Amino acid sequence: MFRKIKDTVANFFSANQNFQLVKELSEKLKMANQKFDWLTRASNEAMRDCDLPSGTIIWNHGLQSLFGYPNNKEINYTTWLSLIHPAERDNVMGELTNIFASRQPMWSSIYRVKCASGSYRHIFDRVYVLYNENVPMRMIGTMQDIDERMMGLAEIDRLSMVASKTDNLVIITDPNQQIEWVNQGFVNRTGYSLKESLGKTPRMLQGAGTDQATLARIRKGISEQRAVTEEVLNYTSQGEKYWVKININPVLDEAQNLLRWVAVETDITRYKEYESKITAIARELSDLIANANAIIIGVDRNLYVNEWNAFASTATGYHKNDILGKKIATVLFHPMDQKKIESIFTKVLQGELFHQQELAYSHQDGHQHILLISATPRKNETGEIVGLIAVGHDITELTDYRNSLEERVKERTEELKIALKKEKELVEIKKQFVAIASHEFRTPLSTIHFAANFLSDHLEKLAYEDVRSKLKKIEKQVVHMTSLLDDVIVAGRTETNSIPVMKTVVSLRQFIDKLIEDVKNTTHTHEINLYYDVALQVIETDEKLVQSILTNMLTNAIKFSPQKLSIQLNVQQQEDKLTLEVIDQGIGISEYDQLRLFEPFHRGSNTHSIAGTGLGLSIIKKAAEALNGSVILKSQIDEGTTIKVILPISV
Numbered sequence: 001m002f003r004k005i006k007d008t009v010a011n012f013f014s015a016n017q018n019f020q021l022v023k024e025l026s027e028k029l030k031m032a033n034q035k036f037d038w039l040t041r042a043s044n045e046a047m048r049d050c051d052l053p054s055g056t057i058i059w060n061h062g063l064q065s066l067f068g069y070p071n072n073k074e075i076n077y078t079t080w081l082s083l084i085h086p087a088e089r090d091n092v093m094g095e096l097t098n099i100f101a102s103r104q105p106m107w108s109s110i111y112r113v114k115c116a117s118g119s120y121r122h123i124f125d126r127v128y129v130l131y132n133e134n135v136p137m138r139m140i141g142t143m144q145d146i147d148e149r150m151m152g153l154a155e156i157d158r159l160s161m162v163a164s165k166t167d168n169l170v171i172i173t174d175p176n177q178q179i180e181w182v183n184q185g186f187v188n189r190t191g192y193s194l195k196e197s198l199g200k201t202p203r204m205l206q207g208a209g210t211d212q213a214t215l216a217r218i219r220k221g222i223s224e225q226r227a228v229t230e231e232v233l234n235y236t237s238q239g240e241k242y243w244v245k246i247n248i249n250p251v252l253d254e255a256q257n258l259l260r261w262v263a264v265e266t267d268i269t270r271y272k273e274y275e276s277k278i279t280a281i282a283r284e285l286s287d288l289i290a291n292a293n294a295i296i297i298g299v300d301r302n303l304y305v306n307e308w309n310a311f312a313s314t315a316t317g318y319h320k321n322d323i324l325g326k327k328i329a330t331v332l333f334h335p336m337d338q339k340k341i342e343s344i345f346t347k348v349l350q351g352e353l354f355h356q357q358e359l360a361y362s363h364q365d366g367h368q369h370i371l372l373i374s375a376t377p378r379k380n381e382t383g384e385i386v387g388l389i390a391v392g393h394d395i396t397e398l399t400d401y402r403n404s405l406e407e408r409v410k411e412r413t414e415e416l417k418i419a420l421k422k423e424k425e426l427v428e429i430k431k432q433f434v435a436i437a438s439h440e441f442r443t444p445l446s447t448i449h450f451a452a453n454f455l456s457d458h459l460e461k462l463a464y465e466d467v468r469s470k471l472k473k474i475e476k477q478v479v480h481m482t483s484l485l486d487d488v489i490v491a492g493r494t495e496t497n498s499i500p501v502m503k504t505v506v507s508l509r510q511f512i513d514k515l516i517e518d519v520k521n522t523t524h525t526h527e528i529n530l531y532y533d534v535a536l537q538v539i540e541t542d543e544k545l546v547q548s549i550l551t552n553m554l555t556n557a558i559k560f561s562p563q564k565l566s567i568q569l570n571v572q573q574q575e576d577k578l579t580l581e582v583i584d585q586g587i588g589i590s591e592y593d594q595l596r597l598f599e600p601f602h603r604g605s606n607t608h609s610i611a612g613t614g615l616g617l618s619i620i621k622k623a624a625e626a627l628n629g630s631v632i633l634k635s636q637i638d639e640g641t642t643i644k645v646i647l648p649i650s651v
Contacts, residue, residue, distance in 0.1 A: 030424045038494075045144050046059065046062030046065075046067065046143040046307065047059070047141075047143075047269045048139075049138065050138065051138060052077065052137055052138060052139055055077035055078055056077075057075055057078055057080065059255045062142075062143065065125075066115075067113060067115045068120070069116050083114045084113060085111060085113070085114070086532060088112060095109055098536045100628040103134055104129065105130075106127070106128060107129065108129050109124075110125070113499070122142045123145060123147075125144075126144075127139045127140060127141030156648070161377075166185055167267075167409065168264055168265060168266050169263070169264070169266075169267070170186060171186060171263040171309055172260055177222070178201060178260060179197045179200050180260065181194070186265075189236070189267060190238030191236045192204070192237050205235060207234070207235040209235075209241060210232060210235075218246075218248065222261070227249070228246075228248040229246070231243060232244055243269045243272040244268060245268050247264045249261070278304075281306070287564070294393055295311055295371065295390075295391065295393065296309040296394065297312055297328065299345065299387050303328055303342060304326060305327075305328050306322055308320040315369075315394045315560070318366025330341045332362060333359070333361055333362065343361070345375065348377055349377060349388055351373075353375075354375040354390075355374045356372060356373075356374055358371070358395070358649065361370050369394055369396040370394070371393070371395070371396075371429060371608050372395045373391065376389055384476065390452045448619070450472050492585055501545065503540050504540070506539055508536065508571075509532065510536070511543065516528050519558070524563060525562075526557075526566055528567055529569065530569050530570075531569070532571045532572075533571070534651065535573055539578065539648045539649045541578075543628060549619075549624060552619055554621060556582075556617070556643075557582050557583075557586065557643075559583075560584065561585055562586070563586075567582060568582070569581070576647040577646050577647065577648060577649065578648075579644065579647075580644070582643050583640065585640035587637070588635045588636050588638055589633075589637070594635065617643075620645065624647065628647075628648055629645060629646055630646050631644070631645050632645075632646070
């Protein structure tokens with residue numbers, strides 16, 4: 001529709017020059033686009049318009065809000081099919097094939113789609129198919145997120161299965177707490193049948209001994225429509241007392257309206273009776289250990305805490321009332337250490353002694369502390385082991401001090417290793433430099449010495465051109481030595497990671513042309529063929545580092561292709577990257593030499609007859625890295641070498 005309006009505007013503009021009409025139509029187009037955008041944003045659905053012959057799809061914002069894919073990401077028809085869950089993909093494709101074959105205009109289905117996060121979501125997909133001469137051309141529709149609904153249905157199925165099989169007591173009520181359903185576990189424990197329970201409230205289970213403060217907390221949680229967990233004393237239909245740990249949870253619809261309450265009760269009568277006995281024993285011992293200046297913890301045979309002195313509360317941050325009746329391992333120790341702790345205490349309960357061992361425990365504030373602990377079995381009057389007593393001291397500060405000393409020793413040792421390694425590397429580099437200097441500098445110095453002596457001895461007899469020729473040789477050798485010294489200086493800086501980067505604005509084409517001319521004037525042997533494809537007139541970079549990179553690339557290519565007459569230089573722009581590529585057809589580099597190619601002073605095994613320092617490639621790599629660039633090298637023996645430097649550019 002919007003495309004037709006645009007075409008109408010264009011036709012009127014070209015045919016009639018009716019500017020007022022163009023303006024009105026443009027405003028209508030703008031308003032129509034805005035209304036459509038409002039409409040799609042008002043819907044929390046993924047809308048799409050699929051052109052079936054081309055497979056392209058136009059999406060609304062739902063592509064990102066529901067599935068996490070950017071709105072500008074191209075999700076075409078093929079990609080969309082690939083995002084369907086593998087277990088459902090064939091079924092969806094089969095349904096679409098049947099719809100197209102039977103020329104049906106409508107199709108809907110429920111399936112899972114892969115999100116950008118990698119997870120899958122259930123969707124309800126509804127589309128309208130447009131045909132042209134019985135050929136499906138467009139598919140327009142929406143995808144509705146029903147993941148929570150599907151998970152809710154699955155949860156109900158699981159709950160129904162568990163509730164019917166479990167020995168726990170399960171009660172389902174309406175929003176007013178009137179019972180709608182109870183399981184067989186409820187019937188068995190309370191003596192009330194399902195028929196007797198329907199329409200009544202769980203208050204029928206309460207009696208004189210039920211704690212009113214607990215009931216008040218339950219009522220408050222229900223009034224706030226939140227989950228409630230409490231321990232409650234209830235009564236059977238025959239008046240028998242029993243204890244339950246009750247978990248009450250609200251069931252809400254998608255609009256957060258209360259549908260019903262589900263209560264799951266666990267019979268803890270036996271544990272309550274046992275707790276009563278344990279409490280009596282604890283009272284007898286409390287006077288003896290209350291004032292002890294050590295952490296004293298008592299646990300029963302099931303590793304539930306039944307004694308916790310005042311010093312333990314001070315040291316761990318956990319109050320006695322917070323930890324009694326809980327498993328020691330799950331409260332004090334990290335989940336990864338809980339099995340280990342339970343294993344240790346189990347051995348103590350079997351009669352073994354646990355003496356002066358260090359254990360890491362979690363303080364109430366979340367920090368890790370170190371406990372030096374000993375544990376011994378606790379026996380009753382008949383000699384039966386009924387638990388254990390653990391006595392400990394917090395040695396966190398002492399342990400931290402010991403660890404800090406060990407860490408400092410380790411750090412100093414590592415620093416010494418690094419320093420020693422660096423010293424060995426520097427010694428090796430110095431040896432290599434001396435060897436290369438003695439070789440590479442001797443030839444130009446000899447040439448300069450010979451030419452200077454010749455001029456000194458025969459100056460009066462020499463013609464002007466002969467003198468000029470000798471001076472040119474001296475000048476050339478001085479330039480060569482200067483270049484060698486520059487390479488050594490740059491190489492030294494790369495080894496100490498001290499290459500300074502000074503960015504300036506560079507006119508790239510002028511810079512490249514001048515550099516090529518300088519290299520040609522220095523070598524006088526090869527033609528440098530340039531391919532230049534850079535849209536930018538100027539770039540911001542370090543001119544000296546780029547010059548060092550390109551000069552070494554070109555001179556290396558010329559030096560190691562002595563039998564050829566030309567080399568190739570490609571300078572190209574690829575988005576925000578500048579690519580410098582030099583190609584030669586020279587002697588090449590073996591695979592073995594390529595492993596150490598970027599090390600300072602390393603030269604290929606086939607380059608002995610060619611002068612050089614072995615610093616060129618090392619300088620190229622280090623300079624490129626200083627500019628946040630990278631180097632790619634490809635080479636084969638006797639076939640030549642291609643080296644490419646990729647640098648980020650900015651204007």
